[in-house]
Amino acid sequence: MTKDVLLSISGLHYDMTGTIEDNEDNEPIEVITPATYYLKNGKHYVVYDEVVEGMPGTIKNKVRITEDQKLEIMKSGVSNAHMVFEKDKINMTQYETPYGELMLGVHTKDMKVIVTENLIEVRVNYALDINSEPVADCNISMNIKALEH
Secondary structure, three states: OOEEEEEEEEEEEEEEOOOOOOOOOEEEEEEEEEEEEEEOOOOOEEEEEOOOOOOOOOOEEEEEEEOOOOEEEEEEEEOEEEEEEEOOOOOOOOOOOOOEEEEEEEEEEEEEEEEEEOOEEEEEEEEEEEEEEEEEEEEEEEEEEEEOO
């Protein structure tokens, strides 16, 4: 894999309190951004900056993927968090935003990681709760693709 990669992340949230009709309007949120990739101690890392609309500053994101089906997303800057996704586990994290702090619970129901020479694909299905209240069922799709030189 090359150092310069193109990262595509899309997420979809299903409101747990609404009806099926309420969720029909849900469209995935997708971000495509250049990123930096490196492999260290058998773990895959992707680093990228995220611009927050209507707010000065950025969020530095570091994604760590281990072959044993663990995904970590670490955010620092305008927002701070360390989210951990492991199949069949619930991980808690403090999510700091400019508007206050939230306690997030991430219950990873399913996760798939596929690593090839020029592409890493990650698919995660999880339940999200905020301050111990169930909020949404979520899906994340992440593609890390080597840029051609």
